[in-house]
Amino acid sequence: MKLPEEFVHVPEEFVGLMDMSWAENPASRPSIGYIKSLLHRHNKESDTGIMDTMVKKMESYTSNLEGLVAKRTHELDAEKKRTNELLYKMLPGLIANKMINGDVIYPDNFELVTIFFSDIVQFTRLASASTPVQIIQFLNELYSMFDDIISTYDVYKVETIGDSYMVVSGAPERNGDKHAGAISDMALHIMEKVDNFKIRHMPNSTLKLRIGIHTGPCCAGVVGTTMPRYCLYGDTVITAARMESHGQEQKIHISEPTAVLLKILGTYQVEQRGAMEIKGKGKMMTYWLEGNRTKGTNRRIGHPDIVSM
Template identity: 45%
Template sequence: MERCWEEIPVERPTFPKIKERLKKVIGAYGDNIVDVLFKRMEQYAMDLELKVAEKTQQFMDEKNRSEQLLHVNFFQTAALTRGEHVDPEAFESVSIYFSDIVGFTTIAAAGSPMGVVSLLNGLYTFFDGVIEKFDVYKVETIGDAYMVSSGLPVRNGNRHAAEIASMSLQLIDGIQKFAIPERPDAELKVRIGLNSGPCVAGIVGLKMPRYCLFGDTVNVASRMESTGEAMKIQITQETKNLLENIGGYRTVERGSVPIKGKGMLTTYWLLGAT
């Protein structure tokens, strides 16, 4: 047994040798016990190999996605720094997420500056923890406002609507358990808006370059958030159509909502996943 703990792997006995040694020690009476023990050990080893292979594949997928994001941002930023012109990139179909904490100004005014910083830090940590589980890209955060996209800068077919929708539902669920450090009795409520469609993206600025999104799709997504309601996810007809094609989501019509620059639009509430 002591040799099994050797630091150098090659000096440890193999499973067949361990089995043979244990049989000698226990004797014929214990053969069945030894066989059962080793079958369990072998099964455990196989399960462990499968889990390692699965985690390795997940790591490689995430590594490839990160490298693609780095390639987009780094080389465009480097080109801008050299004074070169960088063309913006058009995307035919993406999904955009906007969210805002309802009554955040009031909550911040009632707390201390350190309390506000602690609250925002906790919020960012919570949001980032959820976001990293999905194929999405955090575009920017301004105070308590969040902007997230899917389908860019790395295209993912029509999966972007499902990725953004599932992420939004998980955020709604998780925010209900979030506690405000200086006001444990108060509830934190988020308002979310989603839209899907074409947009243009590119690096803007030299000293502090930012990856920015432009287009009507972005503007309408922002309006979905601002005209929404607390703890609800308001989506456009375009996003609803994509989710219906993908399947697995429940929606209900809200009705006609006045949207600045667009007139009256029929919008929907995303209720959950089926």
């Protein structure tokens, strides 16, 4: 009997054994005793015993298994790295580390933080004259610029909602009395960049912002599990938003608590706006932030350094 090419390494007795095992008549099939004697005789004649053969097969299997485990471990590490990177983008580093370590994250009270809100003036008109794709591209370019700016300051971007951009300093990591200065310098930097920002699909239009800043206590913590967010709560958040909505285009509107802290720092140019009727808050003394002498920023040439309050 001539063996097929793929069976040239198989002993003829084994090929015959397979043929006999496929016989339609059960009586023609080989007995277990015959099979055992054939295998025993074959292993006696070979250079290696049956145990050596089994050991070699187990070593080969182990080697393949180790390679498979190493491959799967590498894929798992890469996926874990991507997940952690996404988590660090969604949450403050301090909070992300706690989540990765499996720590319970409790809400935290902060005695003083400074909160920044910005809003695009006449955004509804701009949106109505643009396609949805153009609006998304415009906001992506604008807020990517903001993101680059804030990365150089001791602040944390809380969220963007439509055309509103919210930033905090002093939470989740406390920074003593530096929060008002950090937010103010960031706001001045943003205004400087916005002065020269061009809307790609509306090159003849000028982008204008309103910025509001307030300092006060707040509570902060992680909300949600499917897509967790680090959120701030309290009257300070509402007041900061009111500073923005009651401000004017291309001006930085700040509350009295923020102005007091900036006066203590002694390098900021602040102009008293006067007592304003603020929605839900009543009369409030508010101010315009004009610049910082040490940074070389000044929103208005010839402005006095600091107006007494």
